[in-house]
Amino acid sequence: MAAPLSVEVEFGGGAELLFDGIKKHQVTLPGQEEPWDIRNLLVWIKKNLLKERPELFIQGDSVRPGILVLVNDADWELLGELDYQLQDQDSVLFISTLHGG
Amino acid sequence: MAAPLSVEVEFGGGAELLFDGIKKHQVTLPGQEEPWDIRNLLVWIKKNLLKERPELFIQGDSVRPGILVLVNDADWELLGELDYQLQDQDSVLFISTLHGG
Amino acid sequence: PLPPRAALSRDEILRYSRQLVLPELGVHGQLRLATASVLVVGCGGLGCPLAQYLAAAGVGRLGLVDYDVVEMSNLARQVLHGEALAGQAKVFSAAASLRRLNSAVECVPYAQALTPATALDLVRRYDVVADCSDNVPTRYLVNDACVLAGRPLVSASALRFEGQITVYHYDGGPCYRCIFPQPPPAETVTNCADGGVLGVVTGVLGCLQALEVLKIAAGLGPSYSRSLLIFDALRGQFRCIQLRSRRPDCAACGERPTVTDLQDYEAFCGSSATDKCRSLQLL
Amino acid sequence: PLPPRAALSRDEILRYSRQLVLPELGVHGQLRLATASVLVVGCGGLGCPLAQYLAAAGVGRLGLVDYDVVEMSNLARQVLHGEALAGQAKVFSAAASLRRLNSAVECVPYAQALTPATALDLVRRYDVVADCSDNVPTRYLVNDACVLAGRPLVSASALRFEGQITVYHYDGGPCYRCIFPQPPPAETVTNCADGGVLGVVTGVLGCLQALEVLKIAAGLGPSYSRSLLIFDALRGQFRCIQLRSRRPDCAACGERPTVTDLQDYEAFCGSSATDKCRSLQLL
Ligand SMILES: [Zn+2]
Ligand SMILES: [Zn+2]
Numbered sequence: 001m002a003a004p005l006s007v008e009v010e011f012g013g014g015a016e017l018l019f020d021g022i023k024k025h026q027v028t029l030p031g032q033e034e035p036w037d038i039r040n041l042l043v044w045i046k047k048n049l050l051k052e053r054p055e056l057f058i059q060g061d062s063v064r065p066g067i068l069v070l071v072n073d074a075d076w077e078l079l080g081e082l083d084y085q086l087q088d089q090d091s092v093l094f095i096s097t098l099h100g101g
Numbered sequence: 102m103a104a105p106l107s108v109e110v111e112f113g114g115g116a117e118l119l120f121d122g123i124k125k126h127q128v129t130l131p132g133q134e135e136p137w138d139i140r141n142l143l144v145w146i147k148k149n150l151l152k153e154r155p156e157l158f159i160q161g162d163s164v165r166p167g168i169l170v171l172v173n174d175a176d177w178e179l180l181g182e183l184d185y186q187l188q189d190q191d192s193v194l195f196i197s198t199l200h201g202g
Numbered sequence: 203p204l205p206p207r208a209a210l211s212r213d214e215i216l217r218y219s220r221q222l223v224l225p226e227l228g229v230h231g232q233l234r235l236a237t238a239s240v241l242v243v244g245c246g247g248l249g250c251p252l253a254q255y256l257a258a259a260g261v262g263r264l265g266l267v268d269y270d271v272v273e274m275s276n277l278a279r280q281v282l283h284g285e286a287l288a289g290q291a292k293v294f295s296a297a298a299s300l301r302r303l304n305s306a307v308e309c310v311p312y313a314q315a316l317t318p319a320t321a322l323d324l325v326r327r328y329d330v331v332a333d334c335s336d337n338v339p340t341r342y343l344v345n346d347a348c349v350l351a352g353r354p355l356v357s358a359s360a361l362r363f364e365g366q367i368t369v370y371h372y373d374g375g376p377c378y379r380c381i382f383p384q385p386p387p388a389e390t391v392t393n394c395a396d397g398g399v400l401g402v403v404t405g406v407l408g409c410l411q412a413l414e415v416l417k418i419a420a421g422l423g424p425s426y427s428r429s430l431l432i433f434d435a436l437r438g439q440f441r442c443i444q445l446r447s448r449r450p451d452c453a454a455c456g457e458r459p460t461v462t463d464l465q466d467y468e469a470f471c472g473s474s475a476t477d478k479c480r481s482l483q484l485l
Numbered sequence: 486p487l488p489p490r491a492a493l494s495r496d497e498i499l500r501y502s503r504q505l506v507l508p509e510l511g512v513h514g515q516l517r518l519a520t521a522s523v524l525v526v527g528c529g530g531l532g533c534p535l536a537q538y539l540a541a542a543g544v545g546r547l548g549l550v551d552y553d554v555v556e557m558s559n560l561a562r563q564v565l566h567g568e569a570l571a572g573q574a575k576v577f578s579a580a581a582s583l584r585r586l587n588s589a590v591e592c593v594p595y596a597q598a599l600t601p602a603t604a605l606d607l608v609r610r611y612d613v614v615a616d617c618s619d620n621v622p623t624r625y626l627v628n629d630a631c632v633l634a635g636r637p638l639v640s641a642s643a644l645r646f647e648g649q650i651t652v653y654h655y656d657g658g659p660c661y662r663c664i665f666p667q668p669p670p671a672e673t674v675t676n677c678a679d680g681g682v683l684g685v686v687t688g689v690l691g692c693l694q695a696l697e698v699l700k701i702a703a704g705l706g707p708s709y710s711r712s713l714l715i716f717d718a719l720r721g722q723f724r725c726i727q728l729r730s731r732r733p734d735c736a737a738c739g740e741r742p743t744v745t746d747l748q749d750y751e752a753f754c755g756s757s758a759t760d761k762c763r764s765l766q767l768l
Binding site: 012075099 | 527529530531532617619620624641642643644645647648649664666667669670672675687713724725726727729
């Protein structure tokens with residue numbers, strides 16, 4: 001049984017526009033049987049924060065191409081991507097890549 | 102008896118030129134009778150790091166006008182200036198103000 | 203201050219369309235910019251990119267103050283000037299470039315040093331002041347004039363590979379004298395001629411300074427009041443540090459100010475506001 | 486690449502004196518800049534300040550690529566152009582401004598889109614590439630050409646009040662495809678016309694991009710290889726995030742690359758590299 005976690009979830013680069021324009025969300029993830037990983041977090045975000053057009057954020061069980069995921073300011077690819085197990089007080093940033101100039 | 106402290110001492114804005122151009126110094130302050138405060142730290146810096154022209158850095162028992170002192174990225178004026186008691190792992194930044202344009 | 207305006211013209215809507223669609227700015231913000239006036243103190247490495255982006259964004263009136271003339275050694279960072287204008291007053295060279303970019307912006311050139319005799323009257327004619335100067339006496343002079351006139355001051359500086367920017371005297375925040383009650387000893391001050399500066403560092407800082415001016419003028423509020431952003435261009439590092447609050451005992455903005463008129467800042471600082479040939483100092 | 490040079494002229498020593506006294510740069514670094522060539526892909530909001538500061542600093546040759554012409558709606562951020570040049574090709578307008586600033590810099594205008602047919606040959610003629618473009622197909626095209634030609638790529642972008650900058654394919658670091666193996670769905674991509682952009686945000690990013698180019702060209706090394714600097718102009722916040730390493734299975738720079746020639750990037754991305762009238766998307 002994993003204890004509840006307090007996590008900072010941030011959106012940037014335009015991804016925040018899918019979340020009422022709010023960039024920083026202080027989130028409490030409830031205790032559950034399995035440990036919280038990014039895969040579970042995405043499901044939780046889809047259910048609790050993302051109200052419409054989920055296809056602009058989620059594709060399959062991951063984020064759509066063009067969104068970078070940073071855990072404590074480091075690329076999630078360095079940490080196991082979807083399988084990274086969240087720690088209390090982690091910060092997770094989802095940033096949409098910009099292409100304008 | 103205060104225990105030894107490990108402190109990061111940084112210089113910027115040109116103040117580092119008085120310290121062989123080195124901006125970051127990892128410093129261990131030895132254990133001593135009194136607690137370590139910024140006043141003591143300045144004496145220690147003058148003796149151990151500052152080899153020449155101390156008048157460009159120190160004036161009386163404080164820093165010269167034009168140098169800002171930041172403890173953990175906050176103005177030392179918010180923390181008691183010379184009397185602030187250093188904690189282990191504190192970061193102390195001395196930054197010379199720039200005037201060029 | 204310029205008279206208020208009720209609507210944008212068709213041409214303005216086209217020209218500023220990319221910023222008009224920003225919900226934080228919009229037509230309301232653009233109208234505020236169009237009726238805003240900004241005094242730019244110094245048309246050097248900071249003042250050039252600053253004035254360029256303020257003019258591009260449609261600020262109504264820009265006052266340009268500089269006593270100096272364009273020299274070839276300026277052109278590695280003072281990008282509004284050009285080779286053909288060497289020897290001309292910087293304010294005229296800058297105004298000509300700005301007019302090419304946006305003829306609707308009113309540029310008022312002041313080809314003179316800012317002095318205690320003229321500063322207060324000048325600052326009172328503008329809504330926001332940008333300190334793009336290069337010496338200590340001018341920085342105290344601009345600060346005191348802004349405090350006496352009640353104007354926000356966006357201040358930037360650069361030297362070697364480093365830059366600093368902050369906002370003074372905004373919404374109860376500290377002024378320059380709150381942070382620096384005493385001037386630095388003259389022998390510790392380095393100018394760009396002696397210490398050198400990489401031109402694009404003044405570019406980064408001048409653009410950030412323009413951004414703060416635009417946010418103040420548009421009513422969005424600045425980001426660096428009560429804080430100082432420092433930039434280390436060699437390491438690519440930005441760091442924002444928290445400054446003290448306004449000092450109740452500040453000589454300029456405190457509860458019993460002693461600076462009730464502009465003073466002799468060269469005597470106060472022990473250095474000149476216009477001497478370009480100071481001797482080499484260590485820092 | 487330009488031929489090496491042994492010494493600076495008297496005029497060059499005067500003009501670049503403020504940066505020559507920087508010990509990290511010095512005469513050696515200035516000679517490297519004078520013999521460096523940089524390809525600027527896009528003469529818009531990023532390319533204008535970038536080219537301006539590269540020319541000011543004395544980079545030997547600047548290649549300017551843009552198929553587009555100057556429009557009034559460009560002038561709120563594309564500061565090299567001017568009102569009188571509306572309708573002209575951006576590369577000619579930019580080259581004329583750069584020549585006014587520094588006639589010693591050789592500007593080579595390419596008034597055409599960068600295409601898979603031309604990109605590799607063009608990139609091979611330059612030492613460093615700056616991606617100042619505004620669409621996804623061009624970003625993949627520039628990346629693949631840089632990987633195939635073995636050139637470092639300094640890439641910046643801006644939209645609304647935000648900007649991003651990183652360096653690709655430098656000294657074993659990742660390329661664009663290492664980070665973004667798949668293009669974003671076309672309906673999730675917003676351009677500046679639709680989303681808007683505050684001009685001075687492109688100014689900040691273009692200056693930072695010029696700084697990275699200068700550090701690479703002078704041999705000082707960039708700061709943002711393997712990392713991404715993100716800027717939030719409304720909050721005045723910079724944040725540097727650590728990117729992954731080069732991917733051994735990258736289609737472009739991996740151990741068994743499948744991208745051995747330039748491809749059809751518009752088909753790959755499902756969007757156009759030149760269409761300025763895409764429909765409004767949410768992000
Ligand atoms: Zn004050
Ligand atoms: Zn790659």
